[in-house]
Amino acid sequence: MSGVVIIGAGHAGSQLAVSLRAEGYAGAVTLIDASDALPYHKPPLSKTFLKDPAALPQPLRAASAYKAAGVTRLTGTVTAIDTAAQTVTLHGAALDYDHLVLATGARNRMLPDLAGAANVHSLRDLADAERLRAALADAAHVVVIGGGFIGLESAAALAAMGKTVTVLESAPRVLARVAAPETSARVEATLAGLGVTIRTGFSAGGFTRQGDRIHAVQGAQDTVPCDLLLVGIGAQADTALARAAGIACNQGILTDSHLATSAPHVWAIGDVAETPHWQADAPLRVESVQNATDQARHLARHLAGAAPAAFCTVPWFWSDIGPLKLQIAGLALGADRRVLRDDGARLAVFHLAGDRLVSVETLNSPADHMIARQLLDAGLTPPDAFMQDGAPAMKAWLAQA
Amino acid sequence: MPTITFVEPDGTRRDVAAHPGESLMAAATRANVAGIIAECGGSAMCATCHCYLVAGTLPEAEPLEAETLEFVARNTRATSRLSCQITVTDTMEGLVLQVAPQ
Structure with a gap:
């Protein structure tokens, strides 16, 4: 062939x-x-x-x-x-x-203690999603292990379906590896408003197992009961x-x-x-x-015949967490300073490494995200005041840059 | 099932039977309409389902759609829409959309 x-x-x-x-x-x-x-x-x-x-x-x-x-x-x-x-x-x-x-x-990674348990799920492909969706019919209390994108997106969806949802995150905040503290705080507050219980700093020390089912997750202080366990740990x-x-x-x-x-x-x-x-x-x-x-x-x-070239793009990501659209452009590696704009409804976090803009994360502010991608593509960093002013100011700045 | 006409970038007119409840982008993708790439799957992230409204009426764009169009899509016009953000209804019979150049 x-x-x-x-x-x-x-x-x-x-x-x-x-x-x-x-x-x-x-x-x-x-x-x-x-x-x-x-x-x-x-x-x-x-x-x-x-x-x-x-x-x-x-x-x-x-x-x-x-x-x-x-x-x-x-x-x-x-x-x-x-x-x-x-x-x-x-x-x-x-x-x-x-x-x-x-x-x-x-x-998906799985915790070794949970292998083979009938009410333990993860979510990556269609088969996972179909299995989870079918099992949800009989689950009232869902525990999500891992406060990353998949865990939080699922938690918001499950809460909207009327489930009692608890998210267990071992780090001090959700999205700790991918987002700024301000973003994490807004996401945590929004999920709490949807009725999701978020327990940060919670290390799962063990699981209460009966037959092939997990009934609770054991923490340092207490145990959290569950009908269904969704594991989203990367x-x-x-x-x-x-x-x-x-x-x-x-x-x-x-x-x-x-x-x-x-x-x-x-x-x-x-x-x-x-x-x-x-x-x-x-x-x-x-x-x-x-x-x-x-x-x-x-x-x-x-x-198809083009001369070899280095792959080089500005990465971008998104996560729809209930009513929040989290958008990230660029990687915040090496960032040592943040510029914020927060008007309560929208949040924009600009990550700078020295004088250079390296990443922008936004909540419900697509205009900032779209401008951020253009700025990062062009390798341009507007003065702080323009970032604090918002997308129209940055657009005008970019047009004359 | 309303019939929606998509005008492809080369001018070809494609009549697509759309299902009420799906997005215009989903109907176009199913029919393999040229130029509707829909890379983000309908999350208003990529603007690769950008169309111009040629005939018919649509509800006003929500802020998410309007901002994404204003700040990302190339070749925007007053009639620009993101087809992923528009839910098909029975009243859309005869709607005509032109696929915007990328």
């Missing part, structure tokens, strides 16, 4: 398949996924999909889009890669490739296949700035790729839709 073989049909793999053709690639394009579902948007799974029992997954693109692009979709699990022979093994048979792209994504890159093939990995599959792995003609994109980043000193794994699709388009251009 040769041509480009893509393993994994998430946001990255699906985008690459259609972008290759859009960029003029003439060879075969094969997209392999463990699931035969039409590739779908993952972010809604922790929001609208949970709340509506009739909701269907939202396809990234129509089946006709793959057909029109001449993409062959295969279902199955690739069991081996032979980088010398340039083949992958699928259903016991060898499949040739000219270029192999690993877009295998990540898997993810690990799915590197098993690459490691077995001798491809260099750290936390993810290591790539150079062109997204090439250590093996010739093998590339990695999306959540699984650990890639040099212009905002970081060391290679970085960025888990986001934007990173996945931008890396896919970048690689498509090169495989």
Whole structure:
């Protein structure tokens, strides 16, 4: 078959398949996924999909889009890669490739104590979301372990469904790894207003188990009862296949700035790729839709014949937590100063490293977010007063900068 | 099921049967309308479902949609909308939207 073989049909793999053709690639394009579902948007799974029992997954693109692009979709699990022979093994048979792209994504972390418990859930793919949605019918009290994006989005959705929700976070505040204290405080207050109980500084010391069910989470002072436990404590890159093939990995599959792995003609994109980043000193794994699709388009251009170029974009993220839209542009690595604008309804936090704007996070302020992306793209930092004045002032400043 | 017409960037007119309750973007994606990329899946983050209203009427844009259009989308006009933020209703029969260039 040769041509480009893509393993994994998430946001990255699906985008690459259609972008290759859009960029003029003439060879075969094969997209392999463990699931035969039409590739779908993952972010809604922790929001609208949970709340509506009739909701269907939202396809990234129509089946006709793959057909029109001449993409062959295969279902199955690739069991081996032979980088010398340039083949992958699928259903016991060898499949040739000219270029192999690993877009295998990540898997949720699970606490070892909870393995195999019937009422323990995590949320990453459609199967997880369907299992969780079905189980919610019989659950009144849901405990969420982990105050990150997935945990908080789910907590807001579950509270809206009338569940009693408790979020347990071991850090002193939610979103501690990704957001400023001011943002965390606003998110905590908003969730509390929705009826969600948030317990920060709570270390789960053990679990009360009866048969195959967890009935409570044990803390230092007390135990928190639960009918259902949702664990959102981050993810690990799915590197098993690459490691077995001798491809260099750290936390993810290591790539150079062109997204090439250590093996010739093998590339990695999306959540699984650990890639040099212009905002970081060391290679970085960025888990986001934007990173996945931008890396896919970048690689498509090169495989279709464009000269190799370093992947370099301003990363952006979003999280819809109940009535809050959290938007983040750039990475706050090395930031040592913050400029705030807070009018009660909206919040904007500008992170600076020295004199340089490196990241902006906003709550319910899309105008600031959109301007922030343009500023970061241009490598420009407005004076503090403009950031404090808001998006129209920054837009005017940017126009004359 | 109202029929919505999307005019693709190359001028092709595509008539799409939309389901009340879904977004105009979802209807366009299902029909593989060219130029509707909808990268963020309907979260008003990317403006890659930007359209111009050509015929028919739509409810006013909410602040989230209006701000995102004002501060991100290229080639905005007075008739610009984010198709992901508009829920299809039965009264939209005959609506015509032109897909904006990216």
